[in-house]
Amino acid sequence: MTVLLKKEPKPTRKSFGEILEKIGHTHPEVVVLDADLGGSTNVTKFAKTFPDRFFEMGIQEANMTGVAAGLALAGKTVFMASFACFITGRYDIIRLSVGYNDANVRIVGTHAGIATGPDGTSQMGLEDISIMRVIPGMAVVQPADDIETKKLIEYSLEHVGPMYIRLTRHAVDCVHTDDYRFEFGKVDVLREGSDVALIGSGGTVGTSLDAAEILANRGISAKVVNLHTINPIDVDGLVRVAKSVDRIVVCEDHSIIGGVAGAVAETLSEHYPTRIHRIGIPGVFGESGEPAELYRHFGLDGESIAAKVATFLEK
Amino acid sequence: MNKNREELVEIARDVRVKVIEMLTRAGSGHPGSSFSEVEILVHLFYNILRRTKENARSPFRDRFVLSKGHGVPTLYAIFAQLGIIEEKQLDTLRVLGSPLQGHPSRVHIPEVEASTGSLGQGLSIAQGMALAGKMADENSRFRVYCMIGDGESQEGQIWEAAMSAPKFGLDNLIAITDWNKCQIEGKVADVMPVEPLADKWRAFGWHTIVLPNGHDFGQIQAAFDEAMGVTGKPTMILAHTIKGKGVSFMEGDVGWHGIAPNAEQAKRALDEIENGEVK
Numbered sequence: 001m002t003v004l005l006k007k008e009p010k011p012t013r014k015s016f017g018e019i020l021e022k023i024g025h026t027h028p029e030v031v032v033l034d035a036d037l038g039g040s041t042n043v044t045k046f047a048k049t050f051p052d053r054f055f056e057m058g059i060q061e062a063n064m065t066g067v068a069a070g071l072a073l074a075g076k077t078v079f080m081a082s083f084a085c086f087i088t089g090r091y092d093i094i095r096l097s098v099g100y101n102d103a104n105v106r107i108v109g110t111h112a113g114i115a116t117g118p119d120g121t122s123q124m125g126l127e128d129i130s131i132m133r134v135i136p137g138m139a140v141v142q143p144a145d146d147i148e149t150k151k152l153i154e155y156s157l158e159h160v161g162p163m164y165i166r167l168t169r170h171a172v173d174c175v176h177t178d179d180y181r182f183e184f185g186k187v188d189v190l191r192e193g194s195d196v197a198l199i200g201s202g203g204t205v206g207t208s209l210d211a212a213e214i215l216a217n218r219g220i221s222a223k224v225v226n227l228h229t230i231n232p233i234d235v236d237g238l239v240r241v242a243k244s245v246d247r248i249v250v251c252e253d254h255s256i257i258g259g260v261a262g263a264v265a266e267t268l269s270e271h272y273p274t275r276i277h278r279i280g281i282p283g284v285f286g287e288s289g290e291p292a293e294l295y296r297h298f299g300l301d302g303e304s305i306a307a308k309v310a311t312f313l314e315k
Numbered sequence: 316m317n318k319n320r321e322e323l324v325e326i327a328r329d330v331r332v333k334v335i336e337m338l339t340r341a342g343s344g345h346p347g348s349s350f351s352e353v354e355i356l357v358h359l360f361y362n363i364l365r366r367t368k369e370n371a372r373s374p375f376r377d378r379f380v381l382s383k384g385h386g387v388p389t390l391y392a393i394f395a396q397l398g399i400i401e402e403k404q405l406d407t408l409r410v411l412g413s414p415l416q417g418h419p420s421r422v423h424i425p426e427v428e429a430s431t432g433s434l435g436q437g438l439s440i441a442q443g444m445a446l447a448g449k450m451a452d453e454n455s456r457f458r459v460y461c462m463i464g465d466g467e468s469q470e471g472q473i474w475e476a477a478m479s480a481p482k483f484g485l486d487n488l489i490a491i492t493d494w495n496k497c498q499i500e501g502k503v504a505d506v507m508p509v510e511p512l513a514d515k516w517r518a519f520g521w522h523t524i525v526l527p528n529g530h531d532f533g534q535i536q537a538a539f540d541e542a543m544g545v546t547g548k549p550t551m552i553l554a555h556t557i558k559g560k561g562v563s564f565m566e567g568d569v570g571w572h573g574i575a576p577n578a579e580q581a582k583r584a585l586d587e588i589e590n591g592e593v594k
Contacts, residue, residue, distance in 0.1 A: 031450075055446065055483070063439045063475035070443020070459075073421070073429060075374065076450075078443075092433050093472070097440055100430040101421050 007146060009171035012202070013110040015149035016167055017042025020079060024050045027157055031071055033057050033080040035064050040169075041081035041110045061086050065093040065107075072103035077157060083116075084109030084125025084166060088132055098162045099135040106156050107132075108165045112142070113253030114281055114298055115170040115203055115291035124286045125166070130258030132164040133231040140231040141184070142166040142260075144205035145174040148228060151182035159184065166202060168253075170291040173206035175226065185229045187237035193223035196309055197245040201227045201260045204251040207295065210302025211251075215309060222309065233263050235271055242274040249277045249309050253300060256280040277312045279305060317362045323532050324593070326396065327357045331561050331588045333392035333405055339581040341409040344417070345385040347571040351495035351529070351556040352386050352462060354593070358535045359460060360393050368398045371426045375455040378444050380429045382437020383464035383493060384418040385573070390427065391415055399426050435470025437461055438490060442480050445488035445549075458487045466498030469507045474519070480549040481520030488549040489542045490521075493529070495558040497569040516551040529554030530593050561593050 024030055024046050031053045038044040038056070047054040057064040061082055068080040080087070087109045088094065098105045109125050116124040133140045139159065143149040149167065156163055175190055190205070191212050200208035205226045212222040225241055227234075242248060248268070250261035261278040268274045279299050286294070295301040299308055318326065330353050338344040356379075360366045364377050381390055388408065395402045400415070407413035414423035418432030428444075431437045441461035448457040463473060480488055492512065500506050509515075516523040522545040526538045535554075542550040558572070559565025562584040576584055 052450070057479060060475040060479060062435075062472045063442075063479055066436050066439020066472065066476070067443035067446065067479070070380075070429070070440040070445070071447050072443070073440065074378075074444045074447030076447055093436055093439075096430060096433045097436045101440070 007174035191224040211305035214306035384432035435472035529556035
């Protein structure tokens with residue numbers, strides 16, 4: 001359970017670009033589709049090494065999604081990437097062409113969350129988890145750091161069925177060690193604690209760990225859970241977490257409606273009712289700003305989470 | 316062995332009979348849109364794909380995607396003729412628990428190739444398959460056929476696909492527009508005009524063939540022959556068809572887009588189909 005923060009912070013989209021090129025060498029069935037944002041989603045490295053397996057689809061996310069489904073139905077393992085909001089905005093195409101065809105498409109949405117930063121709301125994926133996890137059979141995963149992103153992408157080669165992978169624009173701390181084993185569909189407990197469990201996903205895993213450290217100094221024992229797989233959710237794992245603490249706080253860089261907190265609340269209210277507090281984007285559109293500044297503004301940095309948890313535990 | 320014209324006419328007649336029987340039993344469905352596409356699909360499955368139960372899942376088979384998914388009863392009738400599904404399964408169209416869903420579902424019947432039914436999506440899926448076909452080894456390359464509707468051509472995604480397929484030089488992609496001029500709410504020309512269709516597809520870089528009569532097997536064959544010879548670009552066959560073709564009281568009537576005949580109408584329809592000739 002010891003967490004080593006040795007590595008430099010890195011955007012998970014960058015880790016994705018690195019591992020994508022690497023698996024290209026060993027997996028000839030992998031093809032990649034881009035919608036004119038390759039420099040930002042980091043698929044350009046794959047494009048340079050494997051030009052015959054890379055398709056620039058232009059600013060056509062709907063068509064790209066359908067083409068991805070067709071390639072997958074003809075036997076390819078397809079990664080298609082764009083900003084989370086643009087790609088999941090073509091919802092009906094994802095639902096039918098990918099979902100209802102059970103196509104092996106890996107839909108990679110980068111620029112997830114408020115930490116997308118200065119570009120503002122129109123570029124931010126703030127509702128994507130919510131709308132993707134209701135598609136039957138759609139795996140929804142969000143890695144927390146460089147190591148987990150790479151292990152997750154390697155795992156995705158074996159996964160059967162469609163998958164939505166949510167990545168950050170901003171650099172996130174590394175919370176895992178090199179020997180970390182990614183287990184799809186399982187909660188990843190990063191720190192033990194008995195008063196409260198902080199459940200983070202993606203960019204908020206690191207800040208939840210920061211919060212736990214601050215809380216420890218105030219005499220509050222906080223468990224930290226990395227919920228990388230939001231769908232299918234780990235029912236047994238979440239119940240175990242709930243049983244080991246008094247209360248749960250979910251921290252997510254996403255709308256508090258229907259996202260990680262929604263999935264946790266649905267699960268626990270049915271299997272082990274537990275008081276839950278949600279920290280995230282409170283049903284509003286985002287705004288421009290620097291990522292760290294926005295995390296503070298929306299209460300997602302370590303200090304803000306710790307303060308909120310302390311108040312919640314007093315209620 | 317290719318079927319000759321007389322054989323194809325009889326096969327098409329049997330398809331129409333099966334469709335009327337299916338829809339009457341189901342009590343819902345789309346007779347008009349199923350009948351406008353009959354001759355083209357019959358020709359395609361028998362003389363081009365030469366589809367059999369055995370080759371229907373071969374990885375390097377030529378593929379057909381029915382983008383206008385509401386026309387699926389015709390596809391099911393042909394599948395039953397070819398033994399891909401059992402003839403008695405036709406009785407279960409739209410019945411709870413049946414694989415014969417109201418619109419094509421690849422999850423239920425893999426041979427439909429793609430789940431469709433939300434219009435505008437099939438041409439992109441076909442394009443992805445065609446890209447994979449181009450990437451295959453020389454001996455394993457395959458063609459992909461896709462039928463869209465003229466009403467469906469109002470969807471923006473159709474024109475995204477129209478723009479991108481020529482970029483990749485997909486001469487193994489042959490699309491057909493079932494140009495029956497009708498949609499649910501009325502005539503395509505009134506609801507949302509799509510003309511000039513031929514100019515549009517040519518301008519987007521497709522080899523474009525206008526088929527004057529999409530119910531004439533000779534003309535259908537000529538159009539596909541021409542399409543097969545095209546290199547470096549995809550082909551669009553714009554096939555003039557008649558909604559509800561083969562049943563006089565359904566022909567060209569938008570009212571028959573999405574309702575099933577009652578028992579009396581079914582009897583009249585079957586009588587016409589069995590004794591008449593589609594030209």
